[in-house]
Amino acid sequence: MNISSGLRDKDILEVGCGDGRLSIRFAGIANTLVALDPDEEKLRKARKRLSSQDATVRFEVGRGEKLTFPGESFDAVFYSLSFHHLPIESQYDAILEAKRVLRHNGKLLIYEPIANGQVQSLFLIFEKELDQLMEVSRTVNKAETEGIFQTIKIKNFSITWKFEESYELLDFFKKEYGDNMVNEKKHEVFELLKGQISSKPIILEDKLKLMELDVRE
Numbered sequence: 678m679n680i681s682s683g684l685r686d687k688d689i690l691e692v693g694c695g696d697g698r699l700s701i702r703f704a705g706i707a708n709t710l711v712a713l714d715p716d717e718e719k720l721r722k723a724r725k726r727l728s729s730q731d732a733t734v735r736f737e738v739g740r741g742e743k744l745t746f747p748g749e750s751f752d753a754v755f756y757s758l759s760f761h762h763l764p765i766e767s768q769y770d771a772i773l774e775a776k777r778v779l780r781h782n783g784k785l786l787i788y789e790p791i792a793n794g795q796v797q798s799l800f801l802i803f804e805k806e807l808d809q810l811m812e813v814s815r816t817v818n819k820a821e822t823e824g825i826f827q828t829i830k831i832k833n834f835s836i837t838w839k840f841e842e843s844y845e846l847l848d849f850f851k852k853e854y855g856d857n858m859v860n861e862k863k864h865e866v867f868e869l870l871k872g873q874i875s876s877k878p879i880i881l882e883d884k885l886k887l888m889e890l891d892v893r894e
Contacts, residue, residue: 683784687752690778692741692771693759697723699788703755704734711751713739741771750778755786758885761810768809768816776825776892785826785890789813794884795870796838802865803854817888826890833886840879843867 685706694700694712696719703710704727712734714720720736727734739745741756742763754775763771775785790797792810801807820826840846847866851859859866867874873881 684753684755688750690744690746690751690754691757692739692754693757693762694723694736695719695757695759697726697736699757700734700736701727707733710734711746712736713741715740742767742774743770744774744778746778748777749780751783752780753784753786754779756788758788758790760787760789761806761813763809765809765812768812769819772816772820772825779892781892781894783892784829785892787813787817787888787890789886789888791833791884791886794835795881796883798869799850799866799881802862802869803850803858817890820890824893827893829889829891831886831888833884836883836885838881838883840881842877843874843879846874846879 684703686708688709689703689707689711691700691703691710691712694714695716697712700710700712700723710733712720712723714723714736715738717738720738723736727736740763741760760768760771772785779785790800790810792798792801792807797810801810817826817828821828840849847859847863850866870879870881873879
């Protein structure tokens, strides 16, 4: 899935950039890229990952529901697997803020996991965000009903994750959540994966969707 399609030479705001794993896709094509995350430690890793990029890339601490930029600052606002991390009561505020900072003909792109994907099901063991995840579609529908945005397309696709053994899978989550939490929840991971946990390698499928919305004037 080419999530950067149509964004060449645009001024892009990425919300929830984490350690910059997706930011690097935009850095080479954008006119400017501002990438936000509330976690300064993850931003430090993102800056290191993109250290070879020029000054058109900027990382800042920030949240989507409280943007600090003037109106009509960007051609596109992109949520990097992050919209569902917003509290339910803040999701529509984030939609309104995206509309405020977008220019005429601007786009809002929301890239989200689907709850029943194998990897996302594991994430939900550590982060109890199912309600927030389910709220994303309702928030987008409300934005359409209120005449804020119009959904142009929704693309569903799958990606495959490969872990050589169970310890590699657990190490991945330890980097995200720490040793103590993973050790505490390890039995839930093994129970969810059942027989797959003893496979070598462990092949998991994740499901995702990309929602593309246009500003309605």
